Amino acid sequence: AVTTTQKTVVLYPSLGVGHLNPMVELAKVFLRRGQAVVIAVVNPPDKDAVSADALGRLAAANTAITFSLIPVPSRGKDHHYPHPVMRTIDVLRAANPALREFLRTLPAVDALVVDMFCVDALDVAAGLGIPAYFFFASAVGDLAVMLHLPYYYPTAPSSFKDMGKTPLHFPGVPPIRALDMATTMRDRESETAKERLRQCARMPEATGILVNSFDWLEARALEAIRNGLCTPDRTMPPLYCIGPLVLPGGHTRGSNGERHPCIEWLDAQPDRSVVFLCFGSLGTFSAAQLRDIAHGLQNSGHRFLWVVRDPPEHKSSSISVEPDLEALLPESFSEKTSDRGFVVKNWAPQAEVLRHGAVGAFVTHCGWNSVLEGIVSGVPMIGWPLYAEQRLNKVHVVEEMKVGVAVEGYEEDLVKAEEVEAKVRLVMESEEGSKLRERIAMAKEMAADALKEGGSSDVAFDEFMKDLENDSSESRKKSFI
Ligand code: UDP
Numbered sequence: 017a018v019t020t021t022q023k024t025v026v027l028y029p030s031l032g033v034g035h036l037n038p039m040v041e042l043a044k045v046f047l048r049r050g051q052a053v054v055i056a057v058v059n060p061p062d063k064d065a066v067s068a069d070a071l072g073r074l075a076a077a078n079t080a081i082t083f084s085l086i087p088v089p090s091r092g093k094d095h096h097y098p099h100p101v102m103r104t105i106d107v108l109r110a111a112n113p114a115l116r117e118f119l120r121t122l123p124a125v126d127a128l129v130v131d132m133f134c135v136d137a138l139d140v141a142a143g144l145g146i147p148a149y150f151f152f153a154s155a156v157g158d159l160a161v162m163l164h165l166p167y168y169y170p171t172a173p174s175s176f177k178d179m180g181k182t183p184l185h186f187p188g189v190p191p192i193r194a195l196d197m198a199t200t201m202r203d204r205e206s207e208t209a210k211e212r213l214r215q216c217a218r219m220p221e222a223t224g225i226l227v228n229s230f231d232w233l234e235a236r237a238l239e240a241i242r243n244g245l246c247t248p249d250r251t252m253p254p255l256y257c258i259g260p261l262v263l264p265g266g267h268t269r270g271s272n273g274e275r276h277p278c279i280e281w282l283d284a285q286p287d288r289s290v291v292f293l294c295f296g297s298l299g300t301f302s303a304a305q306l307r308d309i310a311h312g313l314q315n316s317g318h319r320f321l322w323v324v325r326d327p328p329e330h331k332s333s334s335i336s337v338e339p340d341l342e343a344l345l346p347e348s349f350s351e352k353t354s355d356r357g358f359v360v361k362n363w364a365p366q367a368e369v370l371r372h373g374a375v376g377a378f379v380t381h382c383g384w385n386s387v388l389e390g391i392v393s394g395v396p397m398i399g400w401p402l403y404a405e406q407r408l409n410k411v412h413v414v415e416e417m418k419v420g421v422a423v424e425g426y427e428e429d430l431v432k433a434e435e436v437e438a439k440v441r442l443v444m445e446s447e448e449g450s451k452l453r454e455r456i457a458m459a460k461e462m463a464a465d466a467l468k469e470g471g472s473s474d475v476a477f478d479e480f481m482k483d484l485e486n487d488s489s490e491s492r493k494k495s496f497i
Pocket of ligand 1: 034263294295296297298323362363364365366367382383384385386387389
């Protein structure tokens, strides 16, 4: 790694712990390279604040990082937003003056690193003469689509919601069916889509873009962006693939030092024999869907470890509500599968589970962190996208990286038990499953290589640090601070 003088880098994630966690992983990379890191956490008064507990835990586990809260004025309870993402953008925009004040209180700031929803913070950085970078915590393939959307969408024949399965063509990624585009983009006349397009169009304004991926995994998308195919009339800032940064998979222990019961259970299962089902921080299924998953697993005959949550129709908006498994799962399901199945309520230590040698397949909602955790663990995936940009990620995983398959019918009301069984059998038993396993074993190796000293992600971070040094001294010359 190159040595540079110590820099102070302020990381600025979007709302919620889901955005904070990847920034903490990024902070660790800066720290390993001797830089000083402050994470500025937006703290809205009503919803979406990172809980004091979660923040306290993160701060205790990462004492070298300074966590600072950025207050935001209340938006009023009755304010109606057409989509939750609009609320996020609005809250973040309202936080700009407080962010500015906060940055001014620091003795020195060499860089502001923001996540993809904090586009408006570019204005704060520009006003203070600080170089601003994005940390794009999703696929390069998603970035290619987002960068190209402002060019593509206005001239598309209609809104994506009216184009069904029509394949859309973006540079560097496989064809994407219109119905697999992010929900925020479905109606191009909507306020939400217009706002997102505005944000996408501003992304090239950053001084650089760090991406949580690695060159080998997404070479085509990377090349398309770098060659300007996604943004024909704009110069793209440098792109640095510095991943995969994922949650450490070390042994997570409870407050009394005990291991999670599901890990103890995995210890007793044969190698690569267990199908693991887990759907991100928010994923839930209807009671009817839970029953079909149960039947599918039962009929497959395979071992499984399944994270089950209360269905949304029960209106328990929080995963702290315990699902009533007796009532939700088919009668006699637990008796019939007790020798080969383990159900966890609400939350499992996913990163650790995936790294366990007993796991042979991962049924995932295709959140990017989950995809990367699957890759670094070498576990083939069965994609079942649910929300946000997960349908796009499914396309990358299945069509481009070829490290997984997807369940059919995820875009309809119900994925049938037979389909769950078929995909589990395909990955666990078939020739195609063996190919996926070989391919993901290779991806796992390439991920490890990328992170090694001299590997592509290590070198990209060196380059980023060198550029940062230049960018920040350039800015300082012009600075108003
Ligand atoms: N996760 C976990 N246990 C669970 C569900 C999720 O540890 O039961 C972790 C998972 O390992 C990942 C993160 O939560 O690091 C989910 O991130 P991802 O980007 O996959 O999905 P999101 O929650 O943002 O939809």
